[in-house]
Amino acid sequence: MSAKKEKHIPLSRNEILWIALFYFVFAFLYHITIKFNGYGRDVSLFDHLLNPVNFVRTSGLHYFLFFLASIPIWYLVFVKLRTWSMRNRILMTLGCLPVFVLSTQQVYYVITEYLEWGHLGGTGQVWDIYIPALFYLIQFGILYAYEHYKENQRKLIIEGELRQAALQSELAAIKAQLNPHFLYNVFNTINASVPAENEQTRAMIAQLSDLFRYQLQASQTDLVPLRDELEFVRKYLDLEKARFEDRLKINIEVAESLMDEQVPPMLLQPLVENSVKHGLSSLIEGGSIHIYIFKEEGKLRFEISDTGIGISDKAAAFDKGIGLKNTRIRLAKRYQSTLELLDNSPRGLTIRFAL
Structure with missing residues (x-):
């Protein structure tokens, strides 16, 4: 591995779109769940689902807070601590779970009370702990799985490049053996054609031929x-x-x-x-x-x-x-x-x- 610090590759446009879709789907499913559990009984299901104000009040704000709270945790475990072992990174992720749940819950309550939107109360507040915790585990589970997938893809590419390099090296080694062998035979042919009276030239060609023969043997x-x-x-x-x-x-x-x-x-x-x-x-x-x-x-x-x-x-x-x-x-x-x-x-x- 290079001595230089490995730089984190920014998220691609497609990855950002998938993240946005992931949050929208979960927020919309929660929006539907709230309707079926009695929120807005005086509003039809169709009107409830298509009303952007209802969407923001029931789930949009909450999941937007999830998104904001996830960013520093994602940066910590997937960027800053990227060189840590998988076990230690997962432990760090689990250690951040209470901070994620409690911070999003309290900020959500403050905002909804200020806007007089209302929120779950009494024993019902347990759902504002359970659902964020479950969403947190699903979210980071998917992120770790995706990271593992990308790492495997990267390894497959590297293995392919190494196989290609090995093949090229093998071909180069074959050529390195063929070239001296060819020249060795050519020198012998030239040596045989030199007149006997040019003894010094014949000796030099013979020596050069021996050099190439040794090079051929040395390659093996x-x-x-x-x-x-x-x-x-x-x-x-x-x-x-x-x-x-x-x-x-x-x-x-x-x-x-x-x-x-x-x-x-x-x-x-x-x-x-x-x-x-x-x-x-x-x-x-x-x-x-x-x-x-x-x-x-x-x-x-x-x-x-x-x-x-x-x-x-x-x-x-x-x-x-x-x-x-x-x-x-x-x-x-x-x-x-x-x-x-x-x-x-x-x-x-x-x-x-x-x-």
């Missing part, structure tokens, strides 16, 4: 031996050396005992590529890349250092390209590890992390 597994990952990085750097020639120096320092350690595939190459592309490529004299992997306190630790131009704004570096950003996300999600960017001495950048 979660972990690979460190030996395979380093071999992939070496072939990538060999191709870069063909461009940089003597301007690029490479040093890989890893104990033989660590070569069978399991690591995520395609973990080091984006970091090494970052050093070449952003650290060394702009330097006429070139530079060096040093990869140091060792084990300490039960963790496999990595340091990739270069003698390039370095990075002044290290926080912003994760927003400039996908290599550092994606590697940081992979490490955080799988190992709860942090990707550190440090200044190298005397110049350049050092990247550190641990598995």
